[in-house]
Amino acid sequence: MRSQNKDHAPRGLAICLCAAAALLSASNACRAATTAVREGAKVVLQNELVRIEYDLTKGTYSAYNPNDMSSNIVGACLRINDFATDAAGLTHTWESTPVTDELGTGRKLLIKTNGPGKPELQLEIVVCDERNFLALCGGLKNTLGQSISVKEINPLHLAKAFDGVSGKTDLRMLNGPGGAGLGQVMTGGAEVGHQSRVHNVATMESPNNLLAAFVSEGKQRSIVLGGLTYHDYSKYASVARGGGDELAVSVMSWDPVGKRVDPGVSYLPDDRCYVDFCTANQFDALEQYGLAVRAAQKIKLKINDFPTVCGWYVAVFGGGGGSEPNNTAGMVAQMDAVVKSGFLRYSKVGIRLIPDDYGANNEQGWWDDAHWQQYGHYVKPYETTKKWAQAILERGGIPLIYSQTTSYSRDFMAAHSDWYTHNDSKRLVKADGSLDHAKGALDFTDTGLKEHMRKVYENMRDGGLAGLMFDYPEDRFRQDGGFDDKYATAAAAYRTIFELPKTILGPNSYIDERNCWGSANGRGAFMDVTAGVVDSQRVWGDTDVATPEMYSRCGHRWYKNRVVFTYDMDSKNLFKTSPNNRDGLRQLLTMVYTVAPRFVLASSFSKMTPEHLHDLSRIYPIHATPRSARPLDAFTREDGIPHIYDQVIDDTWHQLVFYNPDVAAAGTISVDIGKDTSVGGMGLKADKSYYVYDFWNDAFLGKLPGSGKLEQVLRPGEVRMMSVHEVADHPQFISSNRHVMQGYVDVLKTARPR
Numbered sequence: 188m189r190s191q192n193k194d195h196a197p198r199g200l201a202i203c204l205c206a207a208a209a210l211l212s213a214s215n216a217c218r219a220a221t222t223a224v225r226e227g228a229k230v231v232l233q234n235e236l237v238r239i240e241y242d243l244t245k246g247t248y249s250a251y252n253p254n255d256m257s258s259n260i261v262g263a264c265l266r267i268n269d270f271a272t273d274a275a276g277l278t279h280t281w282e283s284t285p286v287t288d289e290l291g292t293g294r295k296l297l298i299k300t301n302g303p304g305k306p307e308l309q310l311e312i313v314v315c316d317e318r319n320f321l322a323l324c325g326g327l328k329n330t331l332g333q334s335i336s337v338k339e340i341n342p343l344h345l346a347k348a349f350d351g352v353s354g355k356t357d358l359r360m361l362n363g364p365g366g367a368g369l370g371q372v373m374t375g376g377a378e379v380g381h382q383s384r385v386h387n388v389a390t391m392e393s394p395n396n397l398l399a400a401f402v403s404e405g406k407q408r409s410i411v412l413g414g415l416t417y418h419d420y421s422k423y424a425s426v427a428r429g430g431g432d433e434l435a436v437s438v439m440s441w442d443p444v445g446k447r448v449d450p451g452v453s454y455l456p457d458d459r460c461y462v463d464f465c466t467a468n469q470f471d472a473l474e475q476y477g478l479a480v481r482a483a484q485k486i487k488l489k490i491n492d493f494p495t496v497c498g499w500y501v502a503v504f505g506g507g508g509g510s511e512p513n514n515t516a517g518m519v520a521q522m523d524a525v526v527k528s529g530f531l532r533y534s535k536v537g538i539r540l541i542p543d544d545y546g547a548n549n550e551q552g553w554w555d556d557a558h559w560q561q562y563g564h565y566v567k568p569y570e571t572t573k574k575w576a577q578a579i580l581e582r583g584g585i586p587l588i589y590s591q592t593t594s595y596s597r598d599f600m601a602a603h604s605d606w607y608t609h610n611d612s613k614r615l616v617k618a619d620g621s622l623d624h625a626k627g628a629l630d631f632t633d634t635g636l637k638e639h640m641r642k643v644y645e646n647m648r649d650g651g652l653a654g655l656m657f658d659y660p661e662d663r664f665r666q667d668g669g670f671d672d673k674y675a676t677a678a679a680a681y682r683t684i685f686e687l688p689k690t691i692l693g694p695n696s697y698i699d700e701r702n703c704w705g706s707a708n709g710r711g712a713f714m715d716v717t718a719g720v721v722d723s724q725r726v727w728g729d730t731d732v733a734t735p736e737m738y739s740r741c742g743h744r745w746y747k748n749r750v751v752f753t754y755d756m757d758s759k760n761l762f763k764t765s766p767n768n769r770d771g772l773r774q775l776l777t778m779v780y781t782v783a784p785r786f787v788l789a790s791s792f793s794k795m796t797p798e799h800l801h802d803l804s805r806i807y808p809i810h811a812t813p814r815s816a817r818p819l820d821a822f823t824r825e826d827g828i829p830h831i832y833d834q835v836i837d838d839t840w841h842q843l844v845f846y847n848p849d850v851a852a853a854g855t856i857s858v859d860i861g862k863d864t865s866v867g868g869m870g871l872k873a874d875k876s877y878y879v880y881d882f883w884n885d886a887f888l889g890k891l892p893g894s895g896k897l898e899q900v901l902r903p904g905e906v907r908m909m910s911v912h913e914v915a916d917h918p919q920f921i922s923s924n925r926h927v928m929q930g931y932v933d934v935l936k937t938a939r940p941r
Contacts, residue, residue, distance in 0.1 A: 223283035236319035246272035263346035277302040291315035320463035326455030338445035362393035364713040366702025384827040412438040415459040443666035477746035492809040495537030500789035515569035524793035534807035552599030572650030606636040608669035632672035644691035654697030731789035735848040741782035758789035839913035847901035857898035880922040
């Protein structure tokens with residue numbers, strides 16, 4: 188343990204948990220309850236932080252920050268399919284009720300809109316007493332004579348944001364696609380971006396959520412639009428800059444199949460959207476959004492706080508060497524190598540078997556012991572799920588398995604053609620005998636298939652498996668429908684794929700979604716609809732190396748990392764780092780911990796060097812606090828690759844990462860300690876001083892003024908993890924050499940000297 192005049196009270200993980208809760212709340216002060224009253228032709232829903240005015244004559248609404256009326260959205264309406272509340276000849280009525288849910292206590296405003304020849308449109312606006320954001324959803328009562336397929340619910344349709352604010356300079360937008368999603372980033376009709384990153388564009392549509400931020404007359408402003416809850420729909424948000432300073436914004440629930448609503452039926456789904464135009468700082472705004480999704484969607488994330496050895500990479504791909512085959516005996520041998528290495532003193536280790544035969548007939552779809560035996564993945568003496576899983580558990584490991592969600596085994600298709608969409612597996616077979624993945628898939632609304640899957644997952648659970656990875660799940664988002672459940676949306680059917688194992692394997696299971704492909708311009712791809720049932724989401728295709736772009740893709744989603752999902756950059760080979768030296772190894776480990784943090788290994792423990800084992804042990808355990816490091820320079824860099832990440836522990840302690848992505852040359856990186864985070868600073872106190880300690884180089888970097896700058900020259904490809912502590916007037920703790928977080932997870936208690 189290192190000390191430098193530091194007293195750090197024993198706050199541990201509770202510090203950041205309390206900070207996260209405080210961030211979700213607009214203020215810790217007790218505020219007046221939200222009210223809803225009629226004021227002339229308008230209904231006003233408001234608290235001390237946000238005010239909504241619904242015009243009962245026009246069918247539109249506006250919202251304002253009562254402390255700064257220029258922070259606003261103006262002229263919004265509800266649009267469902269081709270029906271909109273701002274059409275002529277409609278009547279609007281309202282009712283208001285109190286509400287208490289995961290976001291707090293507040294009030295719900297329900298507007299009902301009716302007109303001849305149209306269904307009754309229903310707009311719900313919820314504001315909680317101490318929150319500054321809107322929770323919106325829409326639905327309808329079908330008063331027509333035929334069923335309606337509700338494909339689009341836009342509760343904030345083409346509103347103006349920050350109306351009347353001039354000089355919207357340097358408009359920056361950050362998109363929020365999921366998985367390996369590229370998002371749809373458009374300007375002038377052309378796609379301009381292929382990453383989760385900050386774009387300086389005029390028009391953007393993004394799946395899930397987006398942020399738009401700008402400066403006007405020296406004042407930072409931001410708006411966050413996105414999905415809040417996910418059940419029947421994907422979510423999409425858009426921002427478009429028009430002539431002059433006009434900014435048009437929308438957020439909607441969308442599904443290519445839609446929800447069937449029969450005559451006389453009311454449908455108001457729990458698919459809510461989120462709007463916050465009051466939080467000025469872009470980091471605070473997005474972190475509040477992530478925590479709101481976590482609360483509203485009842486997310487209890489299971490963090491992979493251990494490395495996982497991937498059987499395919501170490502045995503088939505050959506990335507990490509080792510002689511252990513990709514079968515149950517080989518995976519037990521892998522676990523024996525873990526035990527021999529001594530790594531279990533620092534962390535448990537996951538062992539993932541990959542049953543992936545690609546022959547015409549294979550184990551996919553069957554997913555039972557007999558077929559895993561038949562195709563060589565279950566072998567004696569571990570020829571059953573229970574035998575091999577228990578062997579891993581007895582050695583101190585965590586047994587995991589893999590499933591190809593495509594499940595195109597010809598014999599399974601022939602035996603259960605009615606379990607496929609449209610009740611017809613023959614649709615999948617082309618004239619030449621090959622398979623057409625675009626024409627169909629297993630129908631997870633089918634009662635027969637769901638009963639089969641229950642038996643599959645019960646066998647896994649009873650055998651002791653701790654979780655599974657789903658491969659190729661994006662092929663299962665069926666935009667052409669064909670479900671047995673005629674009322675199922677594409678999103679709901681897709682979400683069921685993951686709900687079943689999470690429910691049956693239990694809340695402590697680990698569910699991984701490989702979400703890697705799809706059209707950047709096609710809706711239905713790269714969604715977060717699995718939020719709450721998936722623990723980790725993969726962001727890249729098959730690879731055993733790391734790149735700056737991978738780090739960047741995860742880093743720009745910091746507000747959802749450890750909050751809504753953890754991210755998975757696929758397997759990494761400790762023998763293939765860039766640069767191929769100790770700096771490269773430590774770069775990989777530190778950046779995975781910082782931006783992902785799920786770590787899948789393409790290296791066998793039987794081949795690891797003492798340096799590999801030592802450095803790998805320094806990132807475990809993985810902290811589970813729902814907060815990750817901010818990419819401080821994301822909004823100030825033009826290349827889209829953040830170099831500076833800042834994990835806020837509390838007001839006096841930050842963990843700061845400097846990353847040099849150039850593996851050929853040294854680089855100078857600096858950050859202003861006391862400048863606001865909105866302009867790339869750390870946001871610490873300018874009138875205080877700070878101690879800085881460099882973990883990997885084991886070096887005290889000195890005492891720096893809060894009004895100054897921390898500047899370092901990094902070696903090619905180097906990453907530095909630095910602990911930054913406010914100077915106290917008595918001895919204080921500043922670092923430890925056990926873990927990269929330097930005391931956050933490894934120091935259990937400190938006490939002030941008497």
